Amino acid sequence: MTLMELMVLGLPQVRQPGRLWALLAIPVLLALYLVVLGRRNRTGMRFTNTGILAAVVRPQSQWKRHVAVAMALCSLASVTFAWARPMGTEKVPRERATIVVGIDNSLSMTASDVDPTRLAAAKEQAVTFINSLPAGFNVAVVTVSGHPRVVMPPSTDRATAERAISALGTEEGTAIGDALKESLAAIKQAPGAKDADPVPAAVVLLSDGGNTDGSDPMTQANAAVSAKVPVYTIAFGTSTGYVDVDGQRERVAPDTSLLSKIAQRTKARTWTAESAGDLKQVYQDVHSSVGYEQVKKEITATWAFYALGFAIIAALGVVSMATRWP
Structure with a gap:
């Protein structure tokens, strides 16, 4: 030195x-x-x-x-x-970005420990979050189930994004790793993604359970690190939540450990939410994280x-x- x-x-x-x-x-x-x-x-x-x-x-x-x-x-x-x-830093609003909103729509999201159900509350707060983002932000919607897919490619059309979220139904399984893979693929579809200086991107992934299918989530988290895409995670639901499947009552507690590891690996933040009110506050915190950037100034x-x-x-x-x- x-x-x-x-x-x-x-x-x-x-x-x-x-x-x-x-x-x-x-x-x-x-x-x-x-x-x-x-x-x-x-x-x-x-x-x-x-x-x-x-x-x-x-x-x-x-x-x-x-x-x-x-x-x-x-x-x-x-x-x-x-x-x-x-030189110092100043927090200023971003003008452009690509945000992928991943919503868990597995069967466990029908649990009623969150009023009225986990999925209904998640959809409502996701729509509120998307509408709060700057108009220049591209938003994509990805499902988090056994077979994740992009139900809304990156677009600034908020009405279409809202309809895509409202139409989500439940599916079997939870493939968090594959959902991350689909999210990274969606980012590549954003306008200007192939430019020499692409706009920043981030993934906001909400899930209420652990990984049951698909690729290793941490492998996909490493892919997000290589792509310089932070993955903000939200563990949604209570530890006492349950669903009835084929006459059997199964407990469906969120895997906070896995979601926390994904966020930490990609240098992002992680939250837990046990109610619709908690989720609303979490999405406000997410907005502060993805809607602003640190800019150097003299x-x-x-x-x-x-x-x-x-x-x-x-x-x-x-x-x-x-x-x-x-």
Whole structure:
């Protein structure tokens, strides 16, 4: 690690790091201050009659001097960073993106632990989520069942997407891996997907169970990583949910572990929702994650403001000592 890397460790990125060499003036000035302070203390010891000295020269608070010097050095450091043109990040709305909404429509989604059923609540909140996205976003809809398929290719037509979601019925099985594979294929169908600089894409996958069919979900998660597509996952339903199949009552708890691993592998977020209200809040959080992006911007003015604040405090300290305020 170079000296420059040590100097900027933990500090903001700057456009012109070469100017940070000015920071070396700070330890030099601090050492000079300590030397002068030591000589001043030794000189003061020559006056043995401290009573007379106190009557002639009013003592000054040492802490004021130290604070003034410290603030002056902090101001110098802040000015140096402002001069080096520091960079920060700002969260701004995306103008374009491709979002694939995966909805589990397996038989377990008929469970009524979520009112009125898991599938009905999931469809309603998915429509609300899609309608909340910017008009320029392409939206695709993929089913998550034993045989996943793209029921709505990427499009900005919200009405068609709503009809596709409303028409979803239940199917047997849950192939999460194949649903991810279909989602990645859908992204490639989006307008501009084959351009040199394609628009960003993301998958929002809702499921209430574990993987029962198809390819390995983690293999497809690795494919999403290669395609630079984050997969946001939602584990929907309660651990006590059940369905009646052929006269047998089966418990259908969401596989939170698998969904969490998929999200973590693709550097995305994962949520759990046990009610329609929870799911509504989750989709709002998803909107904040996929609807915005972090953009780098220069924050020179911020560091200049820090420098001004430190300089004002240092000036007040100097004026206080010069006018012998209490």
